[in-house]
Structures are given as structure tokens and as C-alpha cells.
Amino acid sequence: xxxxRKHVETVTEIPKxxxxxxxxxxxxxxxxxxxxxxxxxxxxxxLVTCSRRINFRYRHLMLNLVSLLPHCxxxxxxxxxxxxxELVELRSCSSCLFFESxxxxxxxxxxxxxxxxxxxxxxxxxxxxxxELKLTGNHLTNSRPLLTFSTSFGKDAHxxxxxxxxxxxxxxxxxxxxxxxxxxxxFAFSIVDDHIWFRNYQISCSHTEADKIDxxxxxxxxxxxxxxxxxxxxxxxxxxxxxxxxxYENPFYVSPNQxxxxxxxxxxxxxxxxxxxxxxxxxxxxxxxxPMEEDEFADxxxxx
Amino acid sequence: xxxxxxRKASVKEAVKNDVVEDLDVEVSxxxxxxxxDVEVSxxxxxxxxDxEESGEDDGDVKLSVPQEKAVYDRAGLLDKLGNVSWxxxxxxxxxxxxxxxxxxxxxxxDDLNRELSFYTQALDSTREAFMKLESMNIPFLRxxxxxxxxxxxxHHMEKVRGRLLAEKRRIEEAEExxxxxxxxxxxxxxxxxxxKERAKxxxxxxxxxKKWRKxxxxxxxxxxxxxxxxxxxxxxxxxxxxxxxxxPGVHPGDRxxxxxxxxxxxGKPGADKKRKGREFKESKYGFGGRKGMKKQNTAETTNDMxxxxxxxxxxxxxxx
Numbered sequence: 001x002x003x004x005r006k007h008v009e010t011v012t013e014i015p016k017x018x019x020x021x022x023x024x025x026x027x028x029x030x031x032x033x034x035x036x037x038x039x040x041x042x043x044x045x046x047l048v049t050c051s052r053r054i055n056f057r058y059r060h061l062m063l064n065l066v067s068l069l070p071h072c073x074x075x076x077x078x079x080x081x082x083x084x085x086e087l088v089e090l091r092s093c094s095s096c097l098f099f100e101s102x103x104x105x106x107x108x109x110x111x112x113x114x115x116x117x118x119x120x121x122x123x124x125x126x127x128x129x130x131x132e133l134k135l136t137g138n139h140l141t142n143s144r145p146l147l148t149f150s151t152s153f154g155k156d157a158h159x160x161x162x163x164x165x166x167x168x169x170x171x172x173x174x175x176x177x178x179x180x181x182x183x184x185x186x187f188a189f190s191i192v193d194d195h196i197w198f199r200n201y202q203i204s205c206s207h208t209e210a211d212k213i214d215x216x217x218x219x220x221x222x223x224x225x226x227x228x229x230x231x232x233x234x235x236x237x238x239x240x241x242x243x244x245x246x247x248y249e250n251p252f253y254v255s256p257n258q259x260x261x262x263x264x265x266x267x268x269x270x271x272x273x274x275x276x277x278x279x280x281x282x283x284x285x286x287x288x289x290x291p292m293e294e295d296e297f298a299d300x301x302x303x304x
Numbered sequence: 305x306x307x308x309x310x311r312k313a314s315v316k317e318a319v320k321n322d323v324v325e326d327l328d329v330e331v332s333x334x335x336x337x338x339x340x341d342v343e344v345s346x347x348x349x350x351x352x353x354d355x356e357e358s359g360e361d362d363g364d365v366k367l368s369v370p371q372e373k374a375v376y377d378r379a380g381l382l383d384k385l386g387n388v389s390w391x392x393x394x395x396x397x398x399x400x401x402x403x404x405x406x407x408x409x410x411x412x413x414d415d416l417n418r419e420l421s422f423y424t425q426a427l428d429s430t431r432e433a434f435m436k437l438e439s440m441n442i443p444f445l446r447x448x449x450x451x452x453x454x455x456x457x458x459h460h461m462e463k464v465r466g467r468l469l470a471e472k473r474r475i476e477e478a479e480e481x482x483x484x485x486x487x488x489x490x491x492x493x494x495x496x497x498x499x500k501e502r503a504k505x506x507x508x509x510x511x512x513x514k515k516w517r518k519x520x521x522x523x524x525x526x527x528x529x530x531x532x533x534x535x536x537x538x539x540x541x542x543x544x545x546x547x548x549x550x551x552p553g554v555h556p557g558d559r560x561x562x563x564x565x566x567x568x569x570x571g572k573p574g575a576d577k578k579r580k581g582r583e584f585k586e587s588k589y590g591f592g593g594r595k596g597m598k599k600q601n602t603a604e605t606t607n608d609m610x611x612x613x614x615x616x617x618x619x620x621x622x623x624x
Contacts, residue, residue, distance in 0.1 A: 040394050067455055118384040130456060133467050138456045140446065144400060148429035151405040157381040164389045167401050174398050182446040183400075183437065188426040193412040199422045203430055207445045213434055221434075223426055226455065239384060247381050251374035 042173035046072040047088050047114075050099035052079060058107045060129040062099050064228045067130075068200065069170065070142035070178045072097075081110075084242055088114040095169050096241075106256050109232060111165055112241045118161060119241050122232040123256070125195075130227035137202035137224035139185040144172040145200075146183060152191040158237055158248045159191065166196075185226060194252065196232040201225055396436065402429035557594035559587055 046069055050062050054077070066074045073091055078084060081098070088096050095117075098110040107127070112119030128135065147170060153163040170187060172179055188199045205221035207213050237248035390399070404425045410418050437444040454461075588594065 040391065040398065042390075042398055113388055117388050118381075131460070133464050136464050136468065138454045138461055141453045141455050146430060146433045147399075147401045148404055148426055149401060150425060151403050154403070157378045157385070158376075161381050161385045161388075164385055167399055168388070168390070171398075171400060180452060181443065182450070183433070183444045184446055186426050186430050186433075188422050188429075190406065190422055190425055192410055192418060192421075195412075197418075197422060199426065201423070201426050201430075205445070209445070213438060213445060218431055218434060221427070221430065223423060223430070237381065239380060245377075245380070246375045247377045247384065249374040249376070 041175070042171075044071055044095065044168055044171075044173055045091075045093040046169055047075055047091055047093040047096045048072050048099075049075040049078050049084070049087075049096070051081075051101055052077045053104060054099065054101040055104055055107070057127055057129065058099060058101055058124075060131060061107075061124075061127050061228055061230065064130045065097065067141060068145070069172065071172055071176050081242055085114065088241075095165075097169065098242075108235075110242060111169060113165065113168070114241050117241060118165070118247065119238045119244070120162060120165065121235045121238075122196075123235055123253075124230050124232060126229065126231040128227060128229040132227060135225050135227035135229075137185075137204075137226035139202045139226055140180045140182065142172075142178050143180040143182055143184055144174070145170070146186040147171055148186060148188045150190040153189070158234070161237065162196070162234065163189075186223070194233070194250075196234070198228075198230050198232070199225065200227060200229075397440065400433070402433055404429050555594065556600055559591070 048062060048066050048069070050059065054062075066072055073093060075087065075091065078087065078098075081100070084096065084098060094114055096110070096112045096114055098112070100108040100110060102108065107124040109122045109124050110119060111122065147167060149163055149166075153159045166189060183203070185200060185202050188197075188201065190197050201223035202225075203221065204224055205213065205217050207217050233250070233253065234248075235250055235253050236246055239245040239247050406421060406425065410421045412418065434444070456464075
């Protein structure tokens with residue numbers, strides 16, 4: 001019995017030492033985001049704005065995102081993109097989500113890390129807002145989300161950069177003053193067909209205590225979709241914020257304008273000449289088969 | 305944020321010089337124009353929305369052949385990644401990211417499977433996350449008595465609930481209707497069966513009476529009442545017993561089947577006693593009149609006050 005006890009004691013001592021070592025290492029590290037103290041502090045703040053003449057659906061999407069990100073600041077509509085960098089600095093934010101709408105139907109989303117960082121321009125499709133009655137879930141406001149990424153995000157350089165940016169922008173800082181303590185929703189980002197699909201689910205599982213969950217509870221856990229839903233297609237990645245050197249261009253991207261123009265042109269030009277010729281022939285056949293009667297009044301004014 | 309105008313300008317000039325209506329080159333040109341905040345002027349004035357273009361899940365057209373001019377500055381990307389990313393040894397609790405490996409490729413247009421794959425990704429990752437959080441010994445599950453502001457208002461959730469209930473009710477009603485229809489069919493079949501059986505029984509009984517008569521004829525009418533139990537096999541031998549169905553409120557000698565009393569009970573008490581019509585006299589005295597059994601109360605009918613008016617009492621004392 002005595003021997004057993006000693007064995008147990010030695011085992012518990014070792015992990016404590018390891019913890020101490022890790023803490024010391026962290027204290028030694030200094031990085032861009034530490035402002036005070038050696039511990040890592042996430043001081044991320046996101047500015048969310050949109051352009052003028054934005055559609056109601058996209059405006060609701062923006063408002064939904066504002067409610068999902070407790071570390072964001074909502075700003076009034078901006079007319080031009082040029083003033084955005086200054087605006088972000090003015091509001092002391094470190095990133096920006098800018099919803100740009102063109103022609104009242106296309107929505108482009110700019111995701112930028114503001115002072116120096118890279119920025120990405122996406123086109124947004126397949127938007128469903130939280131107000132849709134089919135999305136029945138609900139979760140705490142300002143609670144920290146869990147983020148899941150599919151492993152395809154690690155396969156290429158631009159996906160890795162996007163993953164990092166998404167983690168920083170959509171992930172709520174740990175000790176932010178407005179966050180609520182529990183984890184009850186999860187954001188799922190997956191890559192299908194070279195698009196990023198976003199889903200937000202509420203976690204519902206039966207539990208009795210706040211910090212322990214049993215096997216059964218884990219197995220019976222279900223997810224209910226809260227919304228919103230959207231799909232992002234990356235167009236370009238720039239080295240600077242809202243501009244700069246192009247680092248990545250999507251080779252498969254066709255702008256919606258082009259789609260419209262191309263399809264309209266095709267429609268107009270398709271078979272135009274052939275149709276004309278056919279119409280002429282038809283008219284001739286018609287005239288031959290049913291000759292017009294002679295007009296008896298045709299030459300009344302002839303002599304005059 | 306110096307925009308590298310030089311590079312873009314050169315590309316634009318190259319495009320103009322070529323005067324090749326290469327669609328791919330046009331695409332990049334358009335995009336670069338839009339970056340400079342120049343309103344993209346449509347080449348076509350009529351810009352109608354195509355349904356296919358803004359349809360569900362990426363209705364826009366994808367180039368089948370990738371552009372060769374597409375920029376991919378891998379080194380630059382990784383450089384920027386290094387600049388932006390958090391240090392390596394940041395605790396997981398700050399990032400809360402989970403990776404999930406998706407085994408099979410999902411077709412974009414197959415809605416159900418696509419959503420299912422997202423769901424399984426989220427579910428498995430959440431399980432993993434919960435195990436991690438549990439091992440960190442921090443409370444992560446919301447207690448049932450924790451009331452706080454939710455992302456969707458209560459009013460909205462009421463609407464959602466209403467819709468769900470309405471759907472459930474609709475489904476149930478359809479089920480019930482279907483069941484009722486089937487029951488009706490079945491009951492009709494059962495009823496037809498019963499009627500057939502009854503007709504058969506009747507026929508059998510008549511046959512047996514005829515047979516008995518024949519027998520009697522053959523054996524020459526032996527006596528009056530002595531050999532009366534001749535093997536008339538009626539159903540259960542309870543021929544001359546009245547049925548146990550006592551119908552309260554109906555006289556046993558009632559020949560109208562109890563229907564005469566139904567409407568009459570709604571009038572004054574004693575009104576039916578005073579009826580003098582032909583029908584009433586007939587029901588009392590017709591065809592041999594009422595059979596005996598004047599006393600026919602059961603336990604229930606003794607206390608049945610249906611036919612008495614409420615205010616009927618001998619000593620009514622009106623309180624003034």
C-alpha cells in the first residue's frame with residue numbers, strides 16, 4: 001500500500017513542473033498584440049460597415065453579423081472605399097468587414113486587417129438571414145463561438161491565410177468585457193467547390209452540471225441551425241488593406257457583370273440572321289400562295 | 305498603403321494594345337477598374353437580372369479553363385501569413401479552432417448531402433471541443449436557470465414556435481383524416497359482414513321452425529304443451545328473458561322505441577301525461593296495451609332528475 005501511494009505522488013508532481021515551464025516561455029514572448037504584460041492578449045476589434053444603396057437582405061445580413069460578433073463596431077454607410085482606412089484607425093479597430101453592394105444585387109465582402117495587413121475581396125452568394133423562420137435555433141448574445149474549419153484550409157497558401165484571417169476576425173477575444181461565459185454555438189467554415197460556406201449552429205445537449213458532461217450527453221448532442229448562412233467566393237487577395245499588390249487572383253472567377261453581358265449578347269445575337277432569312281422566305285411563300293386581289297381603286301388617282 | 309499603380313497601368317495598356325476581345329482578359333480589367341473606385345460602366349444598358357446568376361448556391365458562372373494570367377504569389381502570401389498570425393504557442397482557449405477532415409467530396413448542388421456534411425463537421429468538432437473544455441475544468445455549459453439576452457428576440461422565437469406547431473398540427477390532421485377514412489372502410493366491411501350473418505341466422509331459424517312443424521306433423525301432434533321443448537335450438541336458451549338493456553326514461557312497454565319521449569321531455573313536466581292525441585292513446589292502449597312491469601327503476605334511474613324541473617318544490621319560500 002505504501003508503495004502505491006509513493007508512485008501516485010511522483011506522477012502528479014511532473015505535470016506541475018511542465019506547466020510552470022510553459023508559463024515562463026509565454027512570459028518571455030512578445031508579439032504585436034501584447035500591449036501590457038507578457039501574456040498574450042487578443043485585442044481584436046472589427047469595424048463593420050456597408051456601402052450606400054445596399055439591399056434589405058444584405059443589410060439584414062450585416063446586422064446579423066454585428067449581433068454575432070461582440071467585438072465589432074458598427075459604422076454608418078460610407079460612400080467611397082478610399083476613406084475606409086482612416087475610418088478604421090479613427091475607431092481604433094484592427095480589422096474591417098466591409099459590405100459593398102453593386103447594382104443593388106451583387107454583394108462583395110471585403111475582409112481586411114487594417115493597418116498593414118492583407119485584405120481579401122469576396123463575392124457573397126446564397127444569403128439566408130437569421131430572420132428566416134426555418135432557422136429555428138437561438139443562442140446567447142455575445143458568447144464566444146467555437147470555430148471549425150475543414151482540413152482543406154491547410155492545403156494551400158491562400159486558404160491558410162484566409163483561415164488565419166477568419167479566425168482572428170470571427171473569433172471573439174477571450175477576456176473581452178462583453179462576452180458571456182458559456183459556449184453554446186459553433187461556426188462551421190468549409191470549402192466546397194472552391195467556395196467558403198458559413199454555417200452557425202446552436203449546440204443543444206442535456207447536461208446537469210456546468211463543467212462536466214457525460215458520455216450519454218455527448219452522444220445525444222444535437223445542433224440546431226441559427227443562421228445566417230452565406231457562401232463566399234474569394235476574388236482577390238491584396239497585400240495591403242483595401243488595395244495593394246495582388247497576391248492571389250481566383251482563376252475561375254467571372255464577375256456577375258460579365259455573366260449578364262455575355263448572356264444578353266448571346267441572346268441578342270443568337271440566330272438573328274438566320275431568323276431574318278427564315279422570316280423573308282416565309283413571307284414570300286405566303287404571298288405566292290395567297291395572291292392579293294386586284295385593287296379596283298388602284299388607278300383612281302393615276303391620271304392626276 | 306501605396307497602391308502600385310505602375311503595374312496596373314502596364315497591364316491596362318497591354319490590353320488596349322492587343323484589341324483582342326479575349327473574355328478572360330476583360331475580366332481582370334473589369335476588376336481592376338472597380339478597385340480604383342471608378343463606377344463600372346456597363347457595356348450594356350439593359351442589365352436584367354438573370355435568375356441563374358443570382359440563384360441558390362453560387363449560381364454564377366465559373367470559367368471552365370482557368371486564366372493563365374491569374375496571379376499567385378505564394379511567397380508573398382506566406383510572408384503575409386507570418387506577419388498576421390498569432391504566435392505559435394497561444395493557448396487553444398484563445399483561438400477555439402478545430403479542424404475536421406472531410407473524407408468524401410460533396411457535390412455542391414446536392415443540397416441535402418452538402419448540409420449534412422456541414423452538420424457532421426460541426427457536430428464532431430463540437431464533441432472534440434467539449435472534451436477539451438471539460439479537461440480544462442472551466443464551466444462551458446449553460447445552466448438551466450441562466451437567463452440572459454439571446455440573439456433572436458422572444459417575439460421572433462414565438463413566431464418560429466407558432467410555425468412549427470402549425471406544421472405539426474397539419475401533419476397530424478392529415479394522419480387523422482387518413483385513419484378515419486380507413487376505419488370507415490373497415491367498419492363498412494364489418495357491418496356488411498354482420499348483416500350477412502344476421503340474415504343467415506334468420507334463415508336458419510325459420511328453417512328450424514319449419515322442420516319442427518314437419519316433425520310434429522309426421523309424428524302426429526302428440527300433446528298440447530307437454531312435449532314442447534322439441535329441440536328448438538334458439539341462440540342461448542334465454543328466449544323469454546328480456547334483454548338487460550334498460551333504457552332509463554323509456555317505458556318497457558313503449559312501442560315507439562323511446563323516440564316519443566325524447567322531444568317530450570323538453571316541455572313542461574307532466575305535459576306528456578296530458579297528451580290526448582290519437583298516437584298517445586295508441587301507445588298506451590294499442591295492441592294489447594302496456595305489458596306489466598310497472599316498477600322498473602334501476603339504481604341510476606332512481607336518482608335521475610332529468611325529467612323534473614329545477615324549481616319544482618312544494619314549499620317554495622321566496623326570500624324577499
